[in-house]
Amino acid sequence: MVLWGPLLGALLLVVVGYLCLLGLLRQRRPQEPPLDKGPVPWLGHAMAFRKNMPEFLKRMRAKHGDVFTVQLGGQYFTFVMDPLSFSPILKDVKRKLDFVEYAEKLVLKVFGYQSVPGDHRMIHTASTKHLMGHGLEDLNKTMRDCLSLVILGPKGPSPDASSWREDGLFHFCYNVLFKAGYLSLFGYTKDSERDLLQAEELFTEFRKFDRLFPRFVYSLLGPREWLEVGRLQRLFHKTLSVKENLEKDGVSNWIAYMLQFLREQGVAPAMQDKFNFMMLWASQGNTGPTSFWALLFLLKHPEAMQALREEAARVLGEAQQSFNLDVSVLQRTPVLDSVMEETLRLGAAPTLLRVVHDDHVLTMASGEEYRLRNGDIVALFPYLSVHMDPDIHPEPTAFKYDRFLNPDGSRKVDFYKAGKKIRHYTMPWGSGVSMCPGRFLALSEMKLFVLLMITHFDLELVDPDTPVPPVDPQRWGFGTMQPSYEVRFRYRLRSPE
Ligand code: HEM
Numbered sequence: 235m236v237l238w239g240p241l242l243g244a245l246l247l248v249v250v251g252y253l254c255l256l257g258l259l260r261q262r263r264p265q266e267p268p269l270d271k272g273p274v275p276w277l278g279h280a281m282a283f284r285k286n287m288p289e290f291l292k293r294m295r296a297k298h299g300d301v302f303t304v305q306l307g308g309q310y311f312t313f314v315m316d317p318l319s320f321s322p323i324l325k326d327v328k329r330k331l332d333f334v335e336y337a338e339k340l341v342l343k344v345f346g347y348q349s350v351p352g353d354h355r356m357i358h359t360a361s362t363k364h365l366m367g368h369g370l371e372d373l374n375k376t377m378r379d380c381l382s383l384v385i386l387g388p389k390g391p392s393p394d395a396s397s398w399r400e401d402g403l404f405h406f407c408y409n410v411l412f413k414a415g416y417l418s419l420f421g422y423t424k425d426s427e428r429d430l431l432q433a434e435e436l437f438t439e440f441r442k443f444d445r446l447f448p449r450f451v452y453s454l455l456g457p458r459e460w461l462e463v464g465r466l467q468r469l470f471h472k473t474l475s476v477k478e479n480l481e482k483d484g485v486s487n488w489i490a491y492m493l494q495f496l497r498e499q500g501v502a503p504a505m506q507d508k509f510n511f512m513m514l515w516a517s518q519g520n521t522g523p524t525s526f527w528a529l530l531f532l533l534k535h536p537e538a539m540q541a542l543r544e545e546a547a548r549v550l551g552e553a554q555q556s557f558n559l560d561v562s563v564l565q566r567t568p569v570l571d572s573v574m575e576e577t578l579r580l581g582a583a584p585t586l587l588r589v590v591h592d593d594h595v596l597t598m599a600s601g602e603e604y605r606l607r608n609g610d611i612v613a614l615f616p617y618l619s620v621h622m623d624p625d626i627h628p629e630p631t632a633f634k635y636d637r638f639l640n641p642d643g644s645r646k647v648d649f650y651k652a653g654k655k656i657r658h659y660t661m662p663w664g665s666g667v668s669m670c671p672g673r674f675l676a677l678s679e680m681k682l683f684v685l686l687m688i689t690h691f692d693l694e695l696v697d698p699d700t701p702v703p704p705v706d707p708q709r710w711g712f713g714t715m716q717p718s719y720e721v722r723f724r725y726r727l728r729s730p731e
Contacts, residue, residue, distance in 0.1 A: 284452065531573070586614040705717065
């Protein structure tokens with residue numbers, strides 16, 4: 235027994251020594267981007283990166299320029315910061331930059347889902363079929379009905395619905411969007427009361443997982459948190475199990491299509507449950523937080539709220555009185571579209587990652603060439619290099635509801651960097667092979683929610699002077715940001731005029 239201590243210590247030393255050596259041995263080769271291994275062997279810059287990703291990347295850009303390679307936890311990441319040079323990475327005609335390899339490892343760890351050949355392409359096929367075009371029209375109607383069920387309750391508005399009620403705005407938006415989104419996609423039964431209760435319970439557990447998520451991905455959980463994550467994973471696998479789904483009526487065609495593919499590939503039911511968990515996460519993790527920022531910006535900018543209410547009155551007309559609005563109006567709302575695009579510009583901060591296969595030469599817009607090394611990861615962080623670039627978006631930190639409107643009121647799509655028209659002027663949905671396949675549904679459901687809230691409710695902040703809260707720095711790189719504290723608000727159903 236006594237020998238185990240020194241033996242384990244020695245083993246640990248060998249492992250740590252080996253890992254450090256790997257880092258120490260790496261040298262920048264000719265034509266490679268500047269290499270910054272960071273202050274700590276193996277960990278590299280991981281601490282500074284996690285503490286505040288945009289600030290860290292700003293420092294690196296100031297030191298090294300638009301392309302640099304940094305070490306983060308033993309892995310080398312090459313960040314490309316010039317958006318005019320994104321196209322060759324996103325198009326990747328030579329197929330040397332791989333999204334799937336990285337994603338497969340991540341989803342196995344986080345959701346327990348083991349990929350099968352063709353599933354990534356299948357998700358995009360299913361989404362083109364059912365989350366766009368005609369499929370989307372049907373789903374929008376379901377989403378509208380589920381939103382009204384969640385907001386008004388199964389029996390419609392209660393007699394006291396026109397009295398003021400108070401809640402946290404973040405909690406309210408996330409809760410409503412989650413429940414409506416979950417019921418629309420994963421199905422409902424004839425018993426709406428029970429469905430709502432179950433969705434509420436699931437939301438509570440979802441938030442527990444959501445809070446642990448960033449540190450889980452970075453493997454930074456304490457022992458108790460590890461146990462909690464395991465419990466939550468099992469709970470989601472069970473609640474979303476294909477067996478439970480069989481009992482439901484309204485499972486969306488999107489989910490049904492994907493599960494059928496998995497069945498045909500011989501994927502075991504237990505693995506299909508894990509797939510469902512992954513889809514729940516992908517479909518519900520960002521719409522609630524984005525809707526929160528949208529409503530908060532509207533409440534903080536009365537001129538935006540007024541412009542939006544005017545647009546709503548114009549396109550909805552008499553129908554404004556009813557929750558049962560015609561979903562085709564969503565195609566005639568340029569002001570709301572601009573509000574959502576601006577909200578996503580300010581609030582969405584995903585990192586786009588690709589694994590380099592074989593050494594690969596990246597040609598920048600300037601004509602410079604950089605050799606990327608096999609096994610490294612190419613990373614884009616559009617929040618900093620696009621959304622916050624003052625050349626593309628003047629006064630980038632300000633919310634301007636009409637930033638994406640032309641003077642004639644049509645959608646603005648012309649943006650420039652260094653005098654050149656820029657294709658990727660916002661990238662909340664990522665781009666290329668991994669571009670969010672749910673983006674049209676996401677936009678419609680968030681737009682429906684905002685429209686219903688501003689036309690049917692009086693809304694106000696409990697403290698009108700409350701500032702827009704800073705974002706929670708843990709979540710940089712993971713999609714839509716969340717606030718670092720809650721904002722209280724009041725709402726009441728408007729009496730019909
Ligand atoms: C505001 C809401 C949303 C935002 C900001 C968002 C953003 C994103 C981003 C940035 C990615 C790419 C991740 C990467 O490159 O690694 C992504 C992927 C994905 N999103 Fe969304 N998303 C939203 C809503 C939705 C919804 C509503 C659905 C489904 C109904 C959905 C389904 C997916 C799926 C399945 C993927 C994985 C795609 C792949 O593996 O290629 N998302 N999303």
